Every structure is written in structure tokens, then in C-alpha cells.
Amino acid sequence: MLYGYKGKLLHIDLGSETYKTINIPSRILKKYIGGRGLGAKFYWDLIPPEVDPLGERNVFMVLTGPVSGTMAPGAGKHLIITKSPASGGWLESYSSGRVASEIKFAGYDGLIITRKAKYPINLIINNDKVEFLDATQLWGKGAFEAETYFREHFNPECGTLTIGPAGENLIPFACVGSDYFRKAGRGGAGAVMGSKNLKSIIIKGSGGIECANIDGLKNLILKYRKSFKQRFTTPMTVSITNAAGMIPTRNFSKGQFNDAIGNIDREAVFNLKIADRACYACPSGCANMTQVREGIFKDLRLEGPEYETLAMLGANLEVNYLPAVMKANYLCDDLGMDTISAGGIIGFVMECYERGIISKEQTKGLELNFGNYMAVIKLLELIAHREGFGAFCAQGVREMAKSLGQNTEVFAIQSKGLEFPAYDPRAGWGSTITYSVTPRGACHRRAWPPAVEIFGGVYPFTTEGKAKIVKNLMNDRCILHILILCDMLGPRMRLGMDDCAEVLNFVVGSDYSGKMLNDTTEIVETLIRRINIREGFSIEDDVLPIRILEESLPDGPGAGKIIGEENFILMRAEYYECRGWDNKGVPTQELIQKYEYDTEPKICLD
Amino acid sequence: MGKKVLSYRSENCTGCHLCELVCSSAKEGRFIPSHSRIRIVSNHLEGWSRPVVCLQCQDPMCMKICSVGAIYRTETSQGYPIVSVDQNKCIGCHQCVVACPFGAIEYVKEIKIIKCDLCNGSPLCVQFCFYDCLEFIELSDEEFQGRAKSIKAVTIKACREISKTEPYWRRVNISAEVSKINQKE
Secondary structure, eight states: OOSSOOOEEEEEETTTTEEEEEEOOHHHHHHHOSHHHHHHHHHHHHOOTTOOTTSTTOOEEEEOOTTTTSSSTTOOEEEEEEEOTTTSSEEEEEEESSHHHHHHHTTOSEEEEESOOSSOEEEEEETTEEEEEEOTTTTTSOHHHHHHHHHHHTOTTOEEEEOOHHHHTTOTTBOEEETTTEEEOTTOHHHHHHHTTEEEEEEEOOOOBOOSOHHHHHHHHHHTHHHHHSOOOGGGHHHHHHHTTOSOBTTTTBSOOGGGTTTSSHHHHHHTEEEEEOOTTOSSOOEEEEEOOSSTTTTOEEEOOOHHHHHHTTGGGTOOOHHHHHHHHHHHHHHTBOHHHHHHHHHHHHHHHHTTSSOTTTTTTOOOOTTOHHHHHHHHHHHHTTOTHHHHHTTOHHHHHHHHOTTGGGGOOEETTEEOOSOOGGGSTHHHHHHHHOTTSSOSSSOOTHHHHTSSOOOSSOOTTHHHHHHHHHHHHHHHHHHTOOTTHHHHTTOOHHHHHHHHHHHHOOOOOHHHHHHHHHHHHHHHHHHHHHTTOOGGGSOOOHHHHHOOBSSSTTBTOOOOHHHHHHHHHHHHHHHTBOTTSOBOHHHHHHTTTTTSOOOOOO | OOEEEEEEOGGGOOOOOHHHHHHHHHHHSSBOGGGOSSEEEEETTTTEEEEEOOOOOSSOHHHHHOTTOOEEEEEOTTOOEEEEEOTTTOOOOOHHHHHOTTOOOEEETTTEEEOOOGGGGSOHHHHTOTTSOEEEEEEOHHHHHHHHHHHHHHHHHHHTTTTTSOHHHHHHHHHHHHHHHHOOO
16 A cells, blocks of 8 residues: 555546545556656546646646655645646646645545536635535635635635636736735746636645554654755745856846846845745745835735746846835735746837837836836736736737747747746756657756756757757756755755655665656656647757847857757757657657556546 | 643744644654644735644633542643543543633543643654744733733633534634734833
8 A cells, every 4th residue: 555645536526516436446546656757647537638728628737746746855836737728738836734644644645637617616625515606796806805705604724726817818828826925926827827717726625644654754854954054045046047157138138137136135124024935735835925115006015026026027027126126026926926927028118119119108108117017916906907008018928929020039038938037048958858849848847957067067058968958957846846846955855766766665665776766757758749739749840949049148158159949959869869769859659668667557536 | 831832923933733633643653633632723815824732721611510529620730720631530521622712622422532731841843843923932920910810801701602513613713813912021
């Protein structure tokens, strides 16, 4: 018997308002372990390629890992798997809060939500009972108001997944919030919830989780206790990436924003900090509760802002006034939008506006010059409600560039329809691989090459060895996403494959080794690649915008250096080779047979 | 030798709930926070969390109200004062749950009444609090008497809430104040 797991999924059919549990075959649990692994298996079996991401047949999954709900360091994370409205393919999005542990305490390894409700509803999951509550009253309200309603009327200490107006209006970068400020942000999972007429999912469980070696797990935590004390907080990244010439500025036209220093960096954020906050079961909480002291945004209080928000809604828009970034952050959280994509989109339209491609008539009077933070704040609200010029921006950068034409695709900074996060690949060439080949689109969480290119002594401006380095970094992240452990805390504790195996064995009582886990990551990555190929993606989609490949940065260590298409293609080809895929990035038949995808039991909902 | 008490600085609490997890693991052998003897109350929107745990009162309301005498004052093997429950005598009437002004005593179906027993003198929650919130501190006799007096004052104040608010909201309302009395400079 495997400890840690519940071995069951809760399948909720919104169309008929019924629910039932489904057993997960133990062979599948053994092979895919949990989190991203199981998610890939479920996606492969349950979401056929012809399904529209915002259509009734898309499946919305909330999954946990084997260690969720235990004390394993950084285990408070859940994972949303669905078909992405932004890319039209594989989407995985992680967030934290009480959701994962409450799902486990309620007795499940995950929720699988199918079809569409006839009218707006809330799902209340209380152990083995599921209620379908009318959400008409909450529809149109902010994510915070909806969450507060349930904390006051159902249970103050529950797990919540809520969307804001952006999700209801099917914005392709709408996010799903939990514990107010935690967001499964990227790729538009919120729009999928909105398309199912699902405002919120509330979960409370009162059961427990058995572990194989509970004392082993506790001793392991105590062994790492020193590393918990040095709390890493993401705002400190601002000064690091600025020095490395990597912080996106003016829609990725520069790599340094010197105004950031002292204004929107760690010191500035810590100056407004009022408390430390932590995710569920985290021994090294890195969230900052901040409050604005003076000015027009006085008394605004939120958890954050984190690095990506500071860079994308700050530096990328040349906004150097921290309270304005905080206000934009708060609005995005409440409206239910991804701050990274929002920053990328506004950066793009600002560049178009300054170049005269978009006129003041088109923006309906909004003066979208870089640095105009009041316009940013106004535009965010318009986007979430698809009003005025916001309706145009709500399409995302890729679609906007298509409809504008005039060579705007050169500076439409996206890959697979997902806007870039805040590390310019020209200042560290490893990121060209992660941004192009990551299944969900441009993403910085599947691997973080700056870890070696800034801190690890690897020369940033070369193609040499990058593919292998990135692949290994990806596998290290993949295992954290399979278990699911925090990918901020894990690397800082230097949790390698062997350590992950130790944690996993303490919980489930199996005999996994680091090597076995590494093999699992290969199986999972290749399966996700197959999923995207089945969705119609090819090597033509593993590309980067022309600005990134053919223009050089004007400042910072990367100044004057051009990546060039040839170098990029070389790195990409090496990456495919490292994975054992063919030169078009397609997994070979040998590999498919070796990993036994087609001979294993299928997950079936009926 | 002085007496040790479990104390907390609620302003340092981050809401990580590790204390609940470790408490349940020690008492129940699995991670089941609904059976934890220590509870965290939070408001993530306002950004605060606070622990709620038995203060091991000198003059406990729960003991006074118990009609079968199942709750009694005793000491751990090191001589630290605790309030304990005799599960054999307990008839599961919930009176103590209602009476505790701090919401620090709870009823669960499988075991009847649960409350903190200081892990027989070495509380695990303190060991697993990585944020300097929970502390197990030694008080001199004088300090101990002072603490008992402050608890009494808060108890009287909090008693007005009994029957008006549910234990959870009593915890929210009173935990910040309790945090202040427990702090030893």
C-alpha cells in the first residue's frame, strides 16, 4: 500500500450537477507519481485535440502531489491542468494556499471538473459532500469579495479557488486565485473556469494523511532549519537582473531600468512591509505584506508585489512609483488577471502608441506613454471588463500584432501566445531555450537559467552547453512539480533528485531513487511534448520574436550582442537531441514504446 | 525551578500552520489538523494570523463548568502546570467548548475532548515554529503570578462574548490580546 495518496479523484460533472469518485490505478500512481506527471496522463486520456479551450468539453483539473498536506517543506502547492485559452495547448499552472492540503484532507488526490453549468455556480466540497450553489449574486464581483463571502459564510479556514471579472469575461490570461493573493496566473486557467460558469470552488476536509515515516520527515525538516532562516524574497531579484541587464524595460527594448533601484526594488518594498506571510506548511515564508503609507494610494494593503510584477508592471512600463505598481498588482489580483501577461500587453500597446501605430482615437483618449501609471491602472480595469480599448488589449499580444500588422510582430514579445516573463533572454541565452520549448509558452518556472548564468559562473552569451544545462534544470524543476514542492524553496534548500526521493519515500513508503525520479521526469516531459504535438504544435511554434533574436540590447553586459537565428536554432536542436526527440522535436517511436504510453491503463471518467 | 509556559508573539505568526500539522502528527500519528490542539486563525486579506492554544489557566473556566469533574489541574513530569482531561469521565457534553473564552478546547468525534498538554514538557509546535512566534519560556514565581492575573482579567472580559459568538470568532477577537500578556521582555 502507498501512504500519502488517497488514490481517488473527485469527478464533478457541472452539466448534470452530479459527482462521483474515480480510483487511480496504483500502476499509474507509481509511474507518474503526482502533480505534473499525473496531470499529463489525465490530459492525454481526457482532453482530445479537437476540444475548444473555452468550450464545454474542456476539462478543468485541480491536482495535488503525494506530499501535499504533509509537513514536507514547501508542500502547500496545488496545480491546475487544462487546455490553455492563451496557447490552445497544454496548460499547467501552480499556486499555493490551503487548496492542496484541503483536497487531501477531504479525501482526494485531485478534482476533475467537466462540462458547463447552466447558470453561474459555486462548488462547495465538504469532505464527501459536494454542493452546487447559485453564484448569480457573486457573478461580476471581484475575486476578493467572493472569497471573503465564503470565509464569512462557510468556513473561515477553507481552501478557495476563485475567479474575478476577467475570468468571467474569458480573458485569455485570467488567473485563478487562492488565499486572496496567491494566483495560478499564467495561461488563462481563470477563463476556463469562467467558460464553465464556475465562480469559485470551496474545499474543506477534516480527514488526515498517513505517512510511511513521519519522524523521518520531521527530522529532515529540522536538518534544513538553518536554510529556512535566510528568507529569500523575490523583490531582491530586481537589482540583480538590473545589474545583469536582464530586466525588461520599455517592452523589452532595454535591459536596464536604473530608476528601479531604490524605487521598486527590495529596499523600497521592505520599506512598506508590515508583516511576513507564508504559504500553507512553508517553514520559510517569503511573502511580504505591504501597505502604502502616503499619496493617492494611501492605505492600500496587499501581499506582494513580487519580482515579476515589479518588473512587468514596473520596469517594462517604465513605472518607478512603487504604490502605483502595488495598485496595479492589487487590481490584477482582484480582477483575476495575470500580472506578467498584463505587463507584457500594456508594454506592447505603449510601444505601438509611442510609435504612432495606435492613435489616441483608438485608445479612446488614454495616453499610453511609458511611465503613465494612471493610464495603466485605468487600462487594467478596461481589459478585465472588455470595455473600450481594453477589449482590443484583452486578445493578448499575439492576436493584437496579427490584427495591427505593420511589422508589429517584431516586438510582440510572446511565444505560443504566452507573453514573456521578466528575464530578457538576450542577457542570458539559456532562457531562449526555456521560453521557446516550454509546453505552455514563454515561461520562467520550468527552468531558471539565470541561476547558472548569473550565479553559477556559466558564460551567458554563448550557445555552448546551454541545451544540456537547461534540460537538467528543467528536470530538477519537473520533479518538484511532480511531488508538488515549492520551486522557490526547493532550489534554495538544494533539493536534488536524491533528496526529493528521500522526501517522497518518507511519505509514501516506497523505494524511489534519484535515478528513478529523473527517469520519471523524462517520461513526463516527453508525454507533454506528445500532447502538444497532438494539439497541432510543431517546431514552427518553438520560436521567439524577432526583437529577441535579431536586435541587441543597448545597455548592460549584453549590450551589442545579437543572439541570431542560427544560434537559436542550434541550441533548440541540441535540446531536442538531449531529450531523445528527432530533429523536428518529435519524440521517436522507440522512445514512445520504451515509455509504454500506449500499453498502460487509460483513465476513464465513465 | 521556575515554571514554563507556552507563549506566543502573534505579530510574528505568518500563518504557515506547521504547528497544527506537527501537533496532529505527534498526537494522532498522522497529519490531521482538524485534530490539532493548537489552532491558527487568519485573515489573509488583512495579512495577519494568530495562534490559539490553551493557556493552562490557574482558574480554568472549562474545569469549573464540567459537571462530571473530567477536567482537572495537574503538572507535567517537570512540574509545569497543565489542565488535563480524563477521557473516561468525559461524557462529551461540549460544555467546556462553550465555556473556554479563548476557544482553546475542542470536541472531535473520535476522541471526545482535545486540548494542549504541552507534549509532556517539550512542546513540538515550538520546535517547529521557524518564525519566532511560539515560545516555551520559563517564568519566575512572581512573573507566573502576574501572568495568572492578566489571564484572569482577559478571561473576565472575554466571558462577555460567550454565548454571543462562536468559538472561532472568539479566538479571532481575543488572540491578539492574549498574545500581549504572554510576552516576556
